[in-house]
Amino acid sequence: MSFNVAADAYDRFMGRYSRHLAPQMADLAGISAGQRAIDVGCGPGALTAELVARLGASAVAAVDPSTPFVEAARERNPGVDVRQASAENLPFADASFDAALAQLVVHFMPDPVAGLREMARVTRAGGVVVACVWDHAGGEGPLGAFWDAARQLDPAVHDESDLPGARRGHLRQLFEAAGLGQVEETSLESRVEHPTFDDWWGPFTAGVGPAGAYVASLDADAREALRNRCAALLPAPPFVITARAWTAHGVVA
Numbered sequence: 001m002s003f004n005v006a007a008d009a010y011d012r013f014m015g016r017y018s019r020h021l022a023p024q025m026a027d028l029a030g031i032s033a034g035q036r037a038i039d040v041g042c043g044p045g046a047l048t049a050e051l052v053a054r055l056g057a058s059a060v061a062a063v064d065p066s067t068p069f070v071e072a073a074r075e076r077n078p079g080v081d082v083r084q085a086s087a088e089n090l091p092f093a094d095a096s097f098d099a100a101l102a103q104l105v106v107h108f109m110p111d112p113v114a115g116l117r118e119m120a121r122v123t124r125a126g127g128v129v130v131a132c133v134w135d136h137a138g139g140e141g142p143l144g145a146f147w148d149a150a151r152q153l154d155p156a157v158h159d160e161s162d163l164p165g166a167r168r169g170h171l172r173q174l175f176e177a178a179g180l181g182q183v184e185e186t187s188l189e190s191r192v193e194h195p196t197f198d199d200w201w202g203p204f205t206a207g208v209g210p211a212g213a214y215v216a217s218l219d220a221d222a223r224e225a226l227r228n229r230c231a232a233l234l235p236a237p238p239f240v241i242t243a244r245a246w247t248a249h250g251v252v253a
Contacts, residue, residue, distance in 0.1 A: 003065075005208050007044035007072030013203035013212065015046060017142045017243050018104055020190035021132060022050040025103050028186070028249055029130040031055065035098040038062065040087050040119055041105025045073035045080075051101075052077055061097070063090060087115030095124040102131040104245070106171065107163035116178035123252045129180055132188060132247040136160040137167030142190070142243035143211050146204065149229035150214065153222075160210050171248040180250025188245045195238045197231050 003010065025047060031037060031054050039048045042062035051060045057079030064070050065086045074082045085091050087102065087109050100119035109115040119129045134141030136159070139148065147159040165171035172185040194200040205223075207216045215223060 003043070003069060003208065005066075005068065005206065005212075007068055009203070009206040009208050010044055010069070013206055013208040014104070014142070015044065016192050016203075017190045017241075018043070019046045020192070021103055021188055021245060022047040024188045025101055025130060025132060025247075026050050026054060028188075028247060029099045029101055029128050031099060035059065036061075036096065037099040037101065038090075038092065038097045038119075038122060040090070040100055040102040040115070041065075041108070042073050042082065043069050043104075045069075045076045045082075047101060047103045048073055048077050048080060048082070052080060061092065063087070086110075088118055090118045090122050092122045094121055095127075096122045098124060098127045100127070100129045102129075104132060104134065106131045106165045106174065107133045107136075107160070109164070112164040112174050113177045116174060116180065120178060120180055120250075120252045125252055127252045129175070129250045129252065130247065131165070131171060131175075132245040133163070133165035133171055134160075135166065135168070135187070135244040135246055136163060138244070140242075140244040141166075142192070142241055144243075145230055145233045145241075146211055149226055149233055153225055153229055157214065158210075165246060165248075168246060171246050175248045175250040178250075179253070181253050182251040184249045186247050186249070188247055190243045190245070191240055192243070193238055193240045197234065197237050199237075200234065200239075200241070201227055201230060 039062040
């Protein structure tokens with residue numbers, strides 16, 4: 001899945017949820033002063049900014065395959081070593097970091113196990129690798145109502161429930177397959193209030209991620225039908241979406 005979209009479009013769509021995960025991810029990784037950390041699949045830089053706040057820009061690196069996201073992450077986090085690269089081919093030497101984190105990206109890696117192995121490679125022995133993925137399979141991610149509505153209108157729709165790490169226990173399995181030790185799984189939550197239905201729906205029309213691509217593929221009538229079905233499934237505004245993300249924490253041997 002390519003994210004060749006403007007950073008502000010991602011901010012309005014998924015960034016509004018992901019920014020609440022960033023401090024929780026840093027806590028889970030035990031990020032503290034004096035360490036070096038890398039944000040893998042950094043997007044526009046929400047988690048990168050949290051790492052900078054704790055470690056300083058010179059102790060943080062970040063990578064993402066999307067050109068617009070790399071440019072945004074550099075602009076928003078001056079002094080951070082931000083590079084355009086995939087998780088499966090990190091441009092850093094072995095044991096360069098104390099912690100490697102991947103927030104909402106493992107499920108989009110072409111080869112998640114290879115990506116996690118690379119994260120372990122660039123992390124020192126005894127360091128940690130931490131990742132999270134929305135609970136798409138359980139319907140408790142931020143897109144649950146959207147995909148429920150889409151399936152009601154089109155039972156053959158390909159949603160995000162089968163993506164790597166998106167179901168309970170699978171992220172742990174991927175960590176173990178990548179050779180990480182002492183793997184533990186838990187979950188995080190992000191709560192976002194939407195003052196109006198259009199505040200929730202509008203970002204879906206920006207073409208971000210699988211959901212945005214699906215909306216873009218529909219003709220005007222089908223798009224309106226989907227919009228109306230989503231409105232029927234959601235509470236009357238203002239409403240709060242509570243999204244759950246599965247996490248895994250592993251130690252590098």
